[in-house]
Amino acid sequence: MFTDFWIRHLVEKVGIPQEMCAVLALWLVMTWVFKKEKEFNQVITNMQETSATHSIKGILGPYMQDIFPVPDSIIDTINKSRREHLTFLFSHLEAQIAILQSSYHNDIVCTNKQLYCDATILGTLMQTALESKLWPIPMSPYDGLSVNKLSSALRQLRVASYCDY
Known part of the structure; x- marks a missing residue:
């Protein structure tokens, strides 16, 4: 054919x-x-x-x-999958921040068990996420963001540790 x-x-x-x-x-x-x-x-x-x-x-x-x-059902499926992938990626950022925010009250995340280390990680993570416009997490449908661009932006977040100094 x-x-x-x-x-x-x-x-x-x-x-x-x-x-x-x-x-x-x-x-x-x-x-x-x-x-x-x-x-x-x-x-x-x-x-x-x-x-x-x-x-x-x-x-x-x-x-x-x-x-x-x-068919619109195909387009809707593509859009839904895109939103779900983005939501999934943002949930990881949100979870990391939540873990670090709660470490003061629970277990310290730092392998050296230093509270200041967790605080430094949390601060630099939130600051770079703010600079990248990833925090606060935007609302769905996330116009202007693709899964590939968000994945890349999350990998490029700079995180410093108190233990590094």
């Missing part, structure tokens, strides 16, 4: 975009219409990881929104 050849050729020569863009949204349409399951799943994964908006159809502009052939 010509579409099999055409899509295989596109994948080999151009590749499926790795970032959210209008071309990736068009790949969603193309893989849906021609029932290319493997490529469709890759497109969905790329969208879930790199979309920084809950309006996937909006990327294509108003002219495509009314005739978008992909």
Whole structure:
């Protein structure tokens, strides 16, 4: 079938975009219409990881929104998965801060059992999270944030320990 050849050729020569863009949204349409399951799943994964908006159809502009052939249930699933991934990542930041905030009343987290160490870690963690606009945690649907960007931002948070000095 010509579409099999055409899509295989596109994948080999151009590749499926790795970032959210209008071309990736068009790949969603193309893989849906021609029932290319493997490529469709890759497109969905790329969208879930790199979309920084809950309006996937909006990327294509108003002219495509009314005739978008992909069912809304698919778009809703992509958006839901994106929000769930972001919520999961933010929950780890929130949990770390909560553990450090409660260490004064419970067990000290520092391996050297120094309260000042926990306080320094908490302070630097919260300060860098504030600077990165990750704290306080924004409200869902997290417009402007993609899963990949949040993962990278969390890895780049600087944390200093009193024990380091």
